[in-house]
Amino acid sequence: MTYIWQSPNWPAFEWPSDELVTSLTTVRLDQGRLIGRVEGLGFRTREATFLRALTDDVVKSSAIEGERLDEQEVRSSLARRLGISIDGFVTPNRSVEGIVHITLDATIDCLKPLTAERLFQWHAALFPTGRNEWGQRLRVGDWRDDSGGPMEIVSGAFGHEKVHYVGPPADRLEKEMTAFLDWFNGSQEMDPLVKAAIAHLWFVAIHPFGDGNGRITRAITDMTLARGGGGAPRLYSMSAAIEKSRTGYYEALQSVTAREELDITKWVRWFLDCLGDAVGAALLTLDNVILKNEFWQAHAAHHLNPRQAKVLNRLLEGNFDGKLTSTKWAKLTSASQDTASRDIADLLAKGILRKGEAGGRSTAYELVLEVSTDSQSPSE
Incomplete structure (x- = not known):
């Protein structure tokens, strides 16, 4: 050769x-x-x-x-x-x-x-x-x-x-x-x-x-x-x-x-x-x-616990496997099923999550990305 x-x-x-x-x-x-x-x-x-x-x-x-x-x-x-x-x-x-x-x-x-x-x-x-x-x-x-x-x-x-x-x-x-x-x-x-x-x-x-x-x-x-x-x-x-x-x-x-x-x-x-x-x-x-920046700017006034911030970041990064359910939330955050349900309910009330089309035992949740970006983040 x-x-x-x-x-x-x-x-x-x-x-x-x-x-x-x-x-x-x-x-x-x-x-x-x-x-x-x-x-x-x-x-x-x-x-x-x-x-x-x-x-x-x-x-x-x-x-x-x-x-x-x-x-x-x-x-x-x-x-x-x-x-x-x-x-x-x-x-x-x-x-x-x-x-x-x-x-x-x-x-x-x-x-x-x-x-x-x-x-x-x-x-x-x-x-x-x-x-x-x-x-x-x-x-x-x-x-x-x-x-x-x-x-x-x-x-x-x-x-x-x-x-x-x-x-x-x-x-x-x-x-x-x-x-x-x-x-x-x-x-x-x-x-x-x-x-x-x-x-x-x-x-x-x-x-x-x-x-x-x-x-x-x-x-x-x-x-x-x-x-x-x-x-x-x-x-x-x-x-x-x-x-x-x-x-x-x-x-x-x-x-x-x-x-x-x-x-x-x-x-x-x-x-x-x-x-x-x-x-x-x-x-x-x-x-x-840019999507994450706009999302967190829009929700800057909301108090979120570390578990909520962790799951939301996973969803925003697009590397979440399958649909979000309360069971997956509990496993991902090492929390109880009751704690997972309370975390999700809080995000639903704040308009950060919404229920997917399927209901009942197969209820899944989706991230709400249609957010207002009127609120400004601190100056960099």
């Missing part, structure tokens, strides 16, 4: 820009819609939305590689570093602190040059113990040396492995990374979204580290996208969209890296579609944030 870096014209990538106009236009329009909606939010709400997007990005980027991070630890680490006050702070471990450092350095300081030394620092932060998640010792803060053999991406059980990709030999890495970094930091007449797609593909094709290439690739992608937005906070997570379509992600990469041809149109189109999904998901999340 041959690979893209073996092409005699590598890395002179080709992509007919006219075939990408529709995808680029769609993503740009959705980005504009997202920015417009965010600008209408209060400061604390924008801050919370930014924190949520960053948390999702960190957690999902690691999940793509099979590493499960504690979401609350990630959120706590991000909040402390950004100076954001949150409830339920927990002390994050060193691995979480490392990936959070990389994410913030890539996005907040996106306009600084990307250098080999900066990448080495990211790699060291990703593996603070000098070992990966499986306890294997790594060459940390330096390019791989291939002492254990060529860099291969494989799958399958022992003895039945399938090689999907082989990276350039270690003695080419200095030259390869110099060319990549010169291109990345240089000024090209190129759409920033297309540049993000190319940077992602190019870095992952070089695979310069012994481990952690995927997470660092996605940090570089985030950095490129942040540069394209002038350094403004991004409220969507590309890593979350990739993790949701993980199989398609690897298939799209392999379709262009496991051959010598330099036409990467298929990859760039997949990347833009995935980016569109990320922005679309952010728009839906923002719609939910």
Whole structure:
């Protein structure tokens, strides 16, 4: 099998820009819609939305590689570093602190040059113990040396492995990374979204580290996208969209890296579609944030107990399984059936809940969303 870096014209990538106009236009329009909606939010709400997007990005980027991070630890680490006050702070471990450092350095300081030394620092932060998640010792803060053999991406059980990709030999890495970094930091007449797609593909094709290439690739992608937005906070997570379509992600990469041809149109189109999904998901999340804000503003004068607030938030977030009944209320809040019935009756009287169409033993309750937003929330 041959690979893209073996092409005699590598890395002179080709992509007919006219075939990408529709995808680029769609993503740009959705980005504009997202920015417009965010600008209408209060400061604390924008801050919370930014924190949520960053948390999702960190957690999902690691999940793509099979590493499960504690979401609350990630959120706590991000909040402390950004100076954001949150409830339920927990002390994050060193691995979480490392990936959070990389994410913030890539996005907040996106306009600084990307250098080999900066990448080495990211790699060291990703593996603070000098070992990966499986306890294997790594060459940390330096390019791989291939002492254990060529860099291969494989799958399958022992003895039945399938090689999907082989990276350039270690003695080419200095030259390869110099060319990549010169291109990345240089000024090209190129759409920033297309540049993000190319940077992602190019870095992952070089695979310069012994481990952690995927997470660092996605940090570089985030950095490129942040540069394209002038350094403004991004409220969507590309890593979350990739993790949701993980199989398609690897298939799209392999379709262009496991051959010598330099036409990467298929990859760039997949990347833009995935980016569109990320922005679309952010728009839906923002719609939910706005809905919750309007709901709580309308009911600011009502005194609600913690059980009521908990169930109402679950309903507003749209992650409630099935219909709300008094039995489900009791289970969710660890309350008695009588307490659940009193809580629900109180919300019915306040016009926050209403009975569903079915009655009797199968009585279910629905959230009343047709609320007046005349009452104003405290100034932010």
